Amino acid sequence: xxxxxxxxxxxxxxxxxxxxxxxxxxxxxxxxxxxxxxxxxxxxxxxxxxxxxxxxxxxxxxxxxxxxxxxxxxxxxxxxxxxxxxxxxxxxxxxxxxxxxxxxxxxxxxxxxxxxxxxxxxxxxxxxxxxxxxxxxxxxxxxxxxxxxxxxxxxxxxxxxxxxxxxxxxxxxxxxxxxxxxxxxxxxxxxxxxxxxxxxxxxxxxxxxxxxxxxxxxxxxxxxxxxxxxxxxxxxxxxxxxxxxxxxxxxxxxxxxxxxxxxxxxxxxxxxxxxxxxxxxxxxxxxxxxxxxxxxxxxxxxxxxxxxxxxxxxxxxxxxxxxxxxxxxxxxxxxxxxxxxxxxxxxxxxxxxxxxxxxxxxxxxxxxxxxxxxxxxxxxxxxxxxxxxxxxxxxxxxxxxxxxxxxxxxxxxxxxxxxxxxxxxxxxxx
Amino acid sequence: xxxxxxxxxxxxxxxxxxxxxxxxxxxxxxxxxxxxxxxxxxxxxxxxxxxxxxxxxxxxxxxxxxxxxxxxxxxxxxxxxxxxxxxxxxxxxxxxxxxxxxxxxxxxxxxxxxxxxxxxxxxxxxxxxxxxxxxxxxxxxxxxxxxxxxxxxxxxxxxxxxxxxxxxxxxxxxxxxxxxxxxxxxxxxxxxxxxxxxxxxxxxxxxxxxxxxxxxxxxxxxxxxxxxxxxxxxxxxxxxxxxxxx
Numbered sequence: 313x314x315x316x317x318x319x320x321x322x323x324x325x326x327x328x329x330x331x332x333x334x335x336x337x338x339x340x341x342x343x344x345x346x347x348x349x350x351x352x353x354x355x356x357x358x359x360x361x362x363x364x365x366x367x368x369x370x371x372x373x374x375x376x377x378x379x380x381x382x383x384x385x386x387x388x389x390x391x392x393x394x395x396x397x398x399x400x401x402x403x404x405x406x407x408x409x410x411x412x413x414x415x416x417x418x419x420x421x422x423x424x425x426x427x428x429x430x431x432x433x434x435x436x437x438x439x440x441x442x443x444x445x446x447x448x449x450x451x452x453x454x455x456x457x458x459x460x461x462x463x464x465x466x467x468x469x470x471x472x473x474x475x476x477x478x479x480x481x482x483x484x485x486x487x488x489x490x491x492x493x494x495x496x497x498x499x500x501x502x503x504x505x506x507x508x509x510x511x512x513x514x515x516x517x518x519x520x521x522x523x524x525x526x527x528x529x530x531x532x533x534x535x536x537x538x539x540x541x542x543x544x545x546x547x548x549x550x551x552x553x554x555x556x557x558x559x560x561x562x563x564x565x566x567x568x569x570x571x572x573x574x575x576x577x578x579x580x581x582x583x584x585x586x587x588x589x590x591x592x593x594x595x596x597x598x599x600x601x602x603x604x605x606x607x608x609x610x611x612x613x614x615x616x617x618x619x620x621x622x623x624x625x626x627x628x629x630x631x632x633x634x635x636x637x638x639x640x641x642x643x644x645x646x647x648x649x650x651x652x653x654x655x656x657x658x659x660x661x662x663x664x665x666x667x668x669x670x671x672x673x674x675x676x677x678x679x680x681x682x683x684x685x686x687x688x689x690x691x692x693x694x695x696x697x698x699x700x701x702x703x704x705x706x707x708x709x710x711x712x713x714x715x716x717x718x719x720x721x722x723x724x725x726x727x728x729x730x731x732x733x734x735x736x737x738x739x740x741x742x
Numbered sequence: 743x744x745x746x747x748x749x750x751x752x753x754x755x756x757x758x759x760x761x762x763x764x765x766x767x768x769x770x771x772x773x774x775x776x777x778x779x780x781x782x783x784x785x786x787x788x789x790x791x792x793x794x795x796x797x798x799x800x801x802x803x804x805x806x807x808x809x810x811x812x813x814x815x816x817x818x819x820x821x822x823x824x825x826x827x828x829x830x831x832x833x834x835x836x837x838x839x840x841x842x843x844x845x846x847x848x849x850x851x852x853x854x855x856x857x858x859x860x861x862x863x864x865x866x867x868x869x870x871x872x873x874x875x876x877x878x879x880x881x882x883x884x885x886x887x888x889x890x891x892x893x894x895x896x897x898x899x900x901x902x903x904x905x906x907x908x909x910x911x912x913x914x915x916x917x918x919x920x921x922x923x924x925x926x927x928x929x930x931x932x933x934x935x936x937x938x939x940x941x942x943x944x945x946x947x948x949x950x951x952x953x954x955x956x957x958x959x960x961x962x963x964x965x966x967x968x969x970x971x972x973x974x975x976x977x978x979x980x981x982x983x984x985x986x987x988x
Binding site for chain 2 (some may be wrong): 322337351352353354357358371376377420434447449451452454458467468469472473479480481545559564643720
């Protein structure tokens with residue numbers, strides 16, 4: 313039997329740089345891993361000594377795709393540390409912009425990054441000629457998400473109006489009403505998205521694992537909740553995240569790996585779907601039925617389907633939250649809440665599109681003394697390695713091209729964001 | 743033949759490439775005018791290893807970055823620094839103000855020497871840059887101006903006056919009047935004063951105007967009791983590589 317040397321150098325259609333390596337000798341897999349070769353970025357060190365008002369301006373720049381998520385998690389941490397309480401309208405509007413970022417990121421990942429694999433295209437570019445209506449729909453939905461972010465915070469990459477204590481500018485009632493009408497006009501595109509993904513044949517795969525996500529008794533958690541493990545069936549508070557999540561260095565990655573109660577876990581849309589299915593909007597549950605995804609799903613390839621379900625949920629919730637804001641006593645001139653102390657520790661924990669994100673800051677006299685950041689892709693890396701080791705022996709007799717494609721699809725399914733986690737991807741068959 | 747265009751990312755958040763994909767209304771027309779031959783974030787296929795225009799996002803921060811950018815320079819006719827990380831170093835240069843060994847040890851502990859890093863450089867410190875698109879992130883308008891200009895073979899129209907000019911036109915209340923420090927008087931316009939328009943301050947992400955000491959709105963600063971030097975000190979967040987930040 314020929315020895316296998318698969319080396320996908322700089323995996324494409326993912327954010328950041330990574331390599332997939334699979335080696336076999338005499339029909340036995342001797343090496344299978346995901347190497348992370350992104351340049352380290354040293355954000356924790358860059359935050360040291362920074363003043364509380366400017367921290368989120370730097371952390372937003374960790375990731376262009378999750379800029380809103382990083383900004384909000386960062387603000388949560390600063391606000392907890394300095395005893396800043398958000399008003400109800402600021403709180404609702406922060407949650408609302410979260411739905412828009414999930415929408416933007418999920419549309420980008422499902423239509424632009426994973427759909428080409430399901431239809432045998434190398435990228436979305438040939439699809440622009442082969443299936444222009446599909447590509448135009450994807451662009452419309454992406455634009456919708458950007459419009460929501462622009463109305464609420466000035467722009468998506470990198471949001472402007474999100475500041476400690478609230479907003480530096482609130483959208484007017486007129487802008488919010490117009491935004492709601494705009495969102496509602498895209499309802500058919502949401503249905504068509506579900507229909508399209510329901511036609512895709514997902515590879516069969518099963519590997520039992522742990523799922524970690526936020527959990528909140530009152531809603532499908534994105535912005536806040538306890539950090540919950542499907543193994544322990546318990547949640548821990550933000551400040552106690554280290555009792556559940558451990559970080560470690562590995563030789564083949566410039567991004568730290570994470571574990572919880574076992575060797576690896578999944579964070580992200582699949583974890584949220586499995587842990588919090590009951591709280592999905594009824595329309596999203598219908599979409600799950602059409603997409604044939606049920607909790608608990610142990611098929612990593614179903615990530616994009618879970619994202620489509622969440623897309624439906626976020627679409628509906630964005631409208632519902634705007635309604636809530638419009639129904640309350642809304643003050644467009646409200647000023648951000650002030651700190652009540654200048655020293656202390658705060659931990660922000662949010663579900664950003666790729667999973668749980670943690671920012672842990674310690675402030676001294678208004679300046680950051682210590683910072684630790686745990687990024688969703690870092691959380692998934694150990695599980696990606698475990699999936700590569702599980703899948704490789706099962707497909708070892710397939711043609712080289714097919715092995716490479718399946719390995720790429722497997723890693724792409726996680727929607728890895730490598731520059732965030734180094735802090736990700738290419739398949740190397742070496 | 744359509745010009746061959748490639749996108750490359752170095753140390754960055756890849757948000758500027760996302761801004762390109764965010765040209766939702768223009769993207770399909772642009773794809774009709776140029777041939778995208780390499781775009782790792784969005785494409786698996788690589789249809790050419792020679793480019794007419796290469797867009798470079800990100801700063802140069804490792805030894806392998808240096809080799810890679812030199813090799814791209816050899817393969818492209820025009821090289822465009824794309825976004826603040828590439829044009830002025832952006833926030834990546836913050837680490838240059840601490841000893842690099844400390845920075846590496848703080849983030850990676852005992853394994854610090856496993857992770858290669860060099861002081862952050864903007865792209866033109868390593869190779870010749872033919873055009874720049876400023877901002878963190880780049881603005882859609884300026885991106886289109888530069889791309890269209892390159893296609894037409896004309897010089898792009900990039901402002902060299904301060905953000906204050908655009909801020910006044912936007913009829914914003916002066917940020918200094920709100921008791922905040924603002925980099926608008928010394929920062930290159932072209933963003934439409936977006937940050938002040940959303941209630942925030944200018945953070946200088948587009949870099950300095952050519953001669954801030956003569957062009958800065960000195961009268962305005964004097965009125966607020968500030969000096970150009972004081973404003974320039976704030977520049978270390980995005981423009982740490984410039985002379986004024988040293």
